[in-house]
Structure formats: structure tokens, C-alpha cells
Amino acid sequence: MRVAITGIRGQLGSALEKALAGHTVFGLDLPEHDITDPGLRETLRALAPEVVIHTAGYTDVDGCARDPERALRVNALGTQNVALACQEVGAILFYISTNEVFPGDRTEPYLEYDPPRPINPYGYSKWVGERYVEQICSRFYIVRTSWLFGGRRSFVTKILARSKEEGELVVVNDEFGCPTYAPDLAEALVRLLESGRFGIYHLVNEGVCSRYEFAREILRLAGKEHLPIRPIPLAEFRRDSTPPPRAVLRNFAAAALGICLRPWTEALAAYFQVRADR
Numbered sequence: 001m002r003v004a005i006t007g008i009r010g011q012l013g014s015a016l017e018k019a020l021a022g023h024t025v026f027g028l029d030l031p032e033h034d035i036t037d038p039g040l041r042e043t044l045r046a047l048a049p050e051v052v053i054h055t056a057g058y059t060d061v062d063g064c065a066r067d068p069e070r071a072l073r074v075n076a077l078g079t080q081n082v083a084l085a086c087q088e089v090g091a092i093l094f095y096i097s098t099n100e101v102f103p104g105d106r107t108e109p110y111l112e113y114d115p116p117r118p119i120n121p122y123g124y125s126k127w128v129g130e131r132y133v134e135q136i137c138s139r140f141y142i143v144r145t146s147w148l149f150g151g152r153r154s155f156v157t158k159i160l161a162r163s164k165e166e167g168e169l170v171v172v173n174d175e176f177g178c179p180t181y182a183p184d185l186a187e188a189l190v191r192l193l194e195s196g197r198f199g200i201y202h203l204v205n206e207g208v209c210s211r212y213e214f215a216r217e218i219l220r221l222a223g224k225e226h227l228p229i230r231p232i233p234l235a236e237f238r239r240d241s242t243p244p245p246r247a248v249l250r251n252f253a254a255a256a257l258g259i260c261l262r263p264w265t266e267a268l269a270a271y272f273q274v275r276a277d278r
Contacts, residue, residue, distance in 0.1 A: 004028055004049040004091075006035055006082060007056030011151020012096065015186035016053055029056065035078035041085040051193060053094040054082050057126070061100070064122035065240040071125035079129035083136040092139045092198075094189060099146035099177060099204075101127040104244025109208075112144075112200045112253045120241045141192060142200045146249055147214070150182030150271055155211070159218045163227055169219075173212035173231035176246045178204035181267035191259050202249040205264035217265060221272045 001023045007013045008027030017025055026047050033040060035056050044052065057075045058064060064071035079095060086093040100123035101116035118124040133140050149156040162169055180203070188203050209217075212231040219225050234245060251260060261267070 001051060002026070002047070002049045003051045003053060004044060004047055005053045005055060006033070007054075010055055011148060011154065011182045012055045012185060013053075015150060015182040016055070016189065019183070019186040019190050035082055036073055038081060040081055041088065044082075044085040044091070045089055048089055049091050051092045051094065052082060052086050053096070053189065054079060055096045057096075057129075059122075061120070061122045061243070062240040064125060065120060065242075068121035068125070071121045072128065075122075075125035076128035076132065080132040080136065083133050083140075086140075087136050087138065092141070092193070093133060093137050094141045094143060094193070095129060095133045097130055097142055097144045098123060098126045099144055099247040099249050100244055101130065101144065102244055102247040104176075104247035107246065109248040109250035110202070111250055112202050119244060122241060123244070139198055141198055143189065143192070144200070144202050144249055145180050145185055146204055146247065147177045147179040148182055148185070149179060149268075155179075155214065156218055156268070156271070159215045160222060163219060163222065163224050168228035168230050169215065170230050170232055170237075171212045171215040172234050172237050173210050174233050174245060175211050175243055176208055176248055177211075178206075178208055178249055179214055179264040179268065180204045180261070181264070181271055184261045184267050188254065188259050188261055192254060192257070195257050195259070197257060199253060201254045202251050203254055203259070203261065204249050204251060205261045205267045206251075207264045208248050209264065217268060221269060 004026040005013050006028045009029045101118050102110045103117045103119045116127045118127050130142050
């Protein structure tokens with residue numbers, strides 16, 4: 001199978017390249033390939049992929065809040081560009097979206113069929129990208145995920161970096177989500193592709209935790225559970241973006257196909273094992 005991956009140098013793109021071993025994979029990423037450049041459509045036409053997995057995007061959530069127009073140019077219009085190219089070459093499009101398309105104002109997990117209502121520029125730009133995919137493509141998967149880790153930059157690496165500094169860590173205890181390991185998500189995406197069941201899916205590692213609980217488990221696995229860590233509410237944590245307090249995703253549609261990800265605690269332990277083996 002001929003598969004093109006946008007954002008192949010990112011943590012999910014890198015994991016997908018490994019998960020798709022045995023297939024012909026074309027990697028598209030900055031600076032050579034910009035998803036906002038109309039010329040990308042010519043590139044995809046020349047490659048003639050059967051599948052395009054669109055992981056590229058402006059994922060700096062606070063940066064999106066500071067520059068909403070850039071967020072829309074990259075995450076919305078960039079996705080429109082990719083979607084148009086897929087429709088022209090007859091490729092299946094996988095669009096990777098986010099839990100932040102939801103407001104996070106309820107206790108129940110969000111199903112794939114719940115109406116999005118983003119409350120920040122990042123979530124809004126990704127939701128507009130979803131709309132373009134639905135309006136342009138005849139064969140597509142929209143996959144929402146959350147709190148992705150496994151690459152060089154994530155909440156996990158930030159906590160580990162801060163653990164090397166003196167003083168206590170301060171972490172929010174009333175923002176909840178589902179930590180998701182990039183290699184687990186990549187394998188699930190491949191299985192979803194093999195199913196041939198197009199549509200909208202939520203793919204996250206099982207289980208829910210707060211940022212504070214996530215940080216404590218990171219420190220425990222790093223052998224640093226003795227370090228002081230103080231929980232604070234979102235209201236006291238200053239940042240440019242407004243994250244949804246409880247945008248917890250439930251994997252309902254993919255689970256019906258037998259596609260489930262292991263608990264996030266097991267996935268995090270596996271991540272630390274990989275780090276130890278390097």
C-alpha cells in the first residue's frame with residue numbers, strides 16, 4: 001500500500017512510519033513540504049498515494065491562542081488543501097483531530113457522535129479542519145485523540161525536564177483527559193485502516209486521570225516520586241489558552257470493531273521501558 005504521512009517527523013508521524021513497515025511510505029514535513037502551500041497538491045498527485053494520514057498541524061495550544069489566524073491557516077486551510085488533493089487522486093484521508101473540539105463541561109465521556117463545541121482557538125481550528133474533511137472527501141476517517149506522548153516533546157518530557165530543576169512542581173489537578181501513547185495510537189490507526197469502516201472515531205489509551213495524577217505517575221516511573229509536587233486548580237494556572245476541563249473521550253465506535261488501546265498506565269510504563277533500552 002502507498003501511504004503518505006504529513007508531519008512524519010512528529011511523534012505520531014514517526015510512530016506511524018514504524019507501524020507501516022512493509023508498506024511504501026512517503027514522508028511529508030517542513031521545511032520541504034508545507035500543508036498550507038497549494039503546491040502540496042501537485043506533490044500528492046505525483047506520489048499517487050492510496051492513503052494520506054494527516055498528522056501535521058499547529059499543535060502549540062497556547063500559540064494558537066496568541067495567533068488564532070495562524071491556527072486557522074495551518075489546521076483548517078492546510079487540512080482543506082490536503083483534503084482537496086486526496087479527493088483529486090482518490091486517496092483515503094485520515095485526519096488526526098483532538099479532544100479539544102469539545103468544551104469539557106460535563107462528567108460523562110464524549111462519544112464520537114456528540115456535537116463539538118470548542119472553547120479555544122486550537123480546538124476551533126481543528127474542528128474547522130474536520131468540517132473540511134467531511135465536506136470534501138468521499139472516503140475518510142476522522143480520529144480524535146488526546147494528551148499524546150511518546151516523542152521528544154510532550155507533557156511527559158516537560159515533567160521530566162522540570163523534575164531536574166530545584167523547587168517543587170506545580171501541576172493542575174482539575175483538568176482531566178486520557179493520556180495516549182503514540183505507538184499504540186499508530187497501531188490502532190493501521191487496524192482501523194484495514195477495517196475499511198470510514199467515519200469518526202475516538203482513539204485513546206483506556207483510563208482517565210488529571211494532569212496532577214499523570215505527573216505523579218511519570219515521576220514514580222522515573223524513580224523521582226520523592227520530589228515535591230503541588231496540585232493547583234486550573235483557575236490558578238496562567239496560560240494563554242483555555243483548556244477544556246474534562247474533555248474525556250470514549251472509544252465507542254472503534255471498540256465495536258475490536259480496536260482498543262491498553263490502559264494508559266501500562267502504556268506509560270512501556271514508554272519508560274523503551275527509554276531505558278535506548
